[in-house]
Amino acid sequence: MKKIFVLLFILTFSLSAKEPQWKKFDEGLKQAKLTGKKVLVDVYTDWCGWCKKMDANTYSDKSVSEYLEKNFVIIKLNAEGDGTITYDGKKISPAEFAQGMGVTGYPATLFMRSDGQPITLLPGYSEADMFIHVLSFIAENHYEKKKFQDYLAEKGVKK
Numbered sequence: 001m002k003k004i005f006v007l008l009f010i011l012t013f014s015l016s017a018k019e020p021q022w023k024k025f026d027e028g029l030k031q032a033k034l035t036g037k038k039v040l041v042d043v044y045t046d047w048c049g050w051c052k053k054m055d056a057n058t059y060s061d062k063s064v065s066e067y068l069e070k071n072f073v074i075i076k077l078n079a080e081g082d083g084t085i086t087y088d089g090k091k092i093s094p095a096e097f098a099q100g101m102g103v104t105g106y107p108a109t110l111f112m113r114s115d116g117q118p119i120t121l122l123p124g125y126s127e128a129d130m131f132i133h134v135l136s137f138i139a140e141n142h143y144e145k146k147k148f149q150d151y152l153a154e155k156g157v158k159k
Contacts, residue, residue, distance in 0.1 A: 020065050020074055025085040025094070028075035032114040038139060039112040040068065041075045043098050048106040050125040061128035064135070071139040073114075079103060087116065111138045119143060133157055 023031060025041070032039045042059070044051035058064055068074050077085070079098040084091040092100075101110055102121050109126070111119040119138060126134065133152060137143055142151050152159055 020059050020068055022074055022076040025075050025077055025087075025097075028073045029087075029116050032073040032112070032116070035073065036114045037071065037073045038114060038119070039075060039110075039116070040072045040135075041077050041110040041112065043077050043079050043101075043103050043106065043108040043110060045078060045080050045106050051107040054107045054125050058126055058128045058131050061132075063132055064128050067132060067135050067139075071135065079106065109134075130157075130159070 022042070028039060028041075031037075042051075042054070044054075059068070077094050077098070079094050081094045084093055085097055086092075087097055098108070101118060103110070103123075105123055107125060109122040111122070113119060120143065122134060133155065134148070137148055137151050146154075149159070
């Protein structure tokens with residue numbers, strides 16, 4: 001009986017600790033157009049330590065991953081990856097896309113509308129407790145009316 005309880009506990013925990021469902025670039029943009037969801041593009045490189053920390057601490061945070069799943073189509077893009085992606089009707093390399101979006105370091109989080117038009121770029125690493133505010137600021141369209149600092153102040157969040 002004790003083994004069954006432990007097994008159920010493990011299964012329950014593993015089901016609730018859901019990993020984000022990352023899409024490839026072209027697939028993600030197509031899905032965003034179909035669903036009307038905004039897009040989050042995690043621009044990273046394989047050698048980037050802060051990118052790995054962002055995966056381990058921020059994207060894997062339960063509140064962050066649940067919010068992302070509900071409100072965004074999420075894309076992982078290796079800026080030094082091989083191949084091409086399709087953006088704005090053109091085939092370009094991931095590096096060309098990242099550079100064109102203003103990425104100068106990693107990690108970088110690009111937010112886009114469902115039609116693929118950029119909203120903003122968040123450079124660097126973010127802790128989960130602050131990143132969740134960034135997500136709601138973008139997903140709930142607050143960025144259209146106010147600055148992020150004002151949004152945080154209204155919520156009583158100290159940066």
